[in-house]
Amino acid sequence: MDTLTNSGSDSRPTTIGILGAGKVGTVLARLAVASGYRVLIASSRPPAAIALTIDVLAHGAEVTTASDAAGRADLVILALPLGKAVPRDGHQALPVGELRDKIVIDAMNYWWEVDGKRPDLTDSGATTSELVAALLPGSRVVKAFNHMGYHDLDEGPRPSGDPDRKAIALSGDDVAANEVAADLIDSLGFDAVDLGPLAEGAVLQPGRELFGANLSAAEIRDVVEQAAA
Numbered sequence: 512m513d514t515l516t517n518s519g520s521d522s523r524p525t526t527i528g529i530l531g532a533g534k535v536g537t538v539l540a541r542l543a544v545a546s547g548y549r550v551l552i553a554s555s556r557p558p559a560a561i562a563l564t565i566d567v568l569a570h571g572a573e574v575t576t577a578s579d580a581a582g583r584a585d586l587v588i589l590a591l592p593l594g595k596a597v598p599r600d601g602h603q604a605l606p607v608g609e610l611r612d613k614i615v616i617d618a619m620n621y622w623w624e625v626d627g628k629r630p631d632l633t634d635s636g637a638t639t640s641e642l643v644a645a646l647l648p649g650s651r652v653v654k655a656f657n658h659m660g661y662h663d664l665d666e667g668p669r670p671s672g673d674p675d676r677k678a679i680a681l682s683g684d685d686v687a688a689n690e691v692a693a694d695l696i697d698s699l700g701f702d703a704v705d706l707g708p709l710a711e712g713a714v715l716q717p718g719r720e721l722f723g724a725n726l727s728a729a730e731i732r733d734v735v736e737q738a739a740a
């Protein structure tokens with residue numbers, strides 16, 4: 512889809528839900544708590560199973576179930592393996608109803624070592640975030656936090672205007688949702704570079720020009736320009 516929509520202005524989210532409590536999920540939770548957000552985090556296991564991990568790695572985040580996090584959060588970040596979010600058997604793994612009408616940031620990448628060989632995720636020509644969006648009717652999906660490794664994400668936050676500040680690129684079909692995601696990225700300590708519609712996020716995916724990028728906003732724009740040339 513390359514038609515941008517604008518669903519109007521959104522108020523700034525105060526509660527962030529994070530589905531996935533692994534490497535990326537716990538770093539994002541820690542950064543969001545440090546930035547003053549209320550954070551709800553979940554895995555597929557009962558909350559008690561990750562409580563100690565979260566207390567150590569993201570102290571202050573509230574551990575809950577995925578459906579509760581999705582239901583109570585203003586904005587939800589998907590930080591679970593893509594193959595788990597989009598199971599091979601078509602089973603509904605995400606809390607689709609609770610995610611309806613919400614801004615959903617898809618931080619997931621297809622990684623065959625984790626997700627297995629999945630032609631359904633790789634061969635259509637669509638970005639994986641477009642495939643995720645198709646599973647989430649009514650959700651406003653933004654692709655972000657995909658290209659930067661979790662160590663760089665952890666060490667990257669800098670105040671706005673810092674010459675060493677790194678950037679996170681994003682894409683999405685809903686202009687207002689992209690603005691909210693960009694504001695969150697800025698709050699977490701990174702410049703945001705909006706690439707436009709979700710399909711433009713192909714450059715963020717494994718094997719593509721921006722994957723692994725730990726760059727400034729100007730450097731990211733240069734890479735995107737060269738990729739398009």
Ligand SMILES: NC(=O)c1ccc[n+]([C@@H]2O[C@H](COP(=O)([O-])OP(=O)(O)OC[C@H]3O[C@@H](n4cnc5c(N)ncnc54)[C@H](OP(=O)(O)O)[C@@H]3O)[C@@H](O)[C@H]2O)c1
Pocket residue numbers: 530531532533534535536553554555556577589590591592593595596604618619620621622656657658659660661662
């Ligand atoms: N690692 C990176 O540097 C990096 C950077 C950018 C993007 N990404 C992408 O971000 C995603 C997460 O990567 P990661 O490295 O953080 O993986 P990870 O360390 O393996 O963590 C994945 C987390 O997702 C949870 N999970 C599994 N199924 C779930 C479900 N149905 N609902 C909620 N949570 C579920 C897992 O816990 P249980 O299995 O116990 O439920 C685990 O806490 C992947 O798609 C990856 O490609 C990774």
